[in-house]
Amino acid sequence: MVEVICPKCGEKIKFKGTGGRKPKDIPVIFVCDKLQATRSVKQAAEELGCSRGYIYKVLKAAGLVVREIMIGQTKS
16 A cells, blocks of 8 residues: 555545556666667567666666667676
């Protein structure tokens, strides 16, 4: 249950659910493979069914950069 306060009346309202969209869980290796295959963040996001921002987020969490993935290099 999630509780929120109504902005109009100030009462607490309870409702079921997590209060948001279920997060995607696409492994970083799939993101990397798709980027190398498509050579485009926009096209990779469309084919994976996620946003461009999600791709950047996954790569950042793994310590990677789009440019390095597309040219096949990694940080040393």
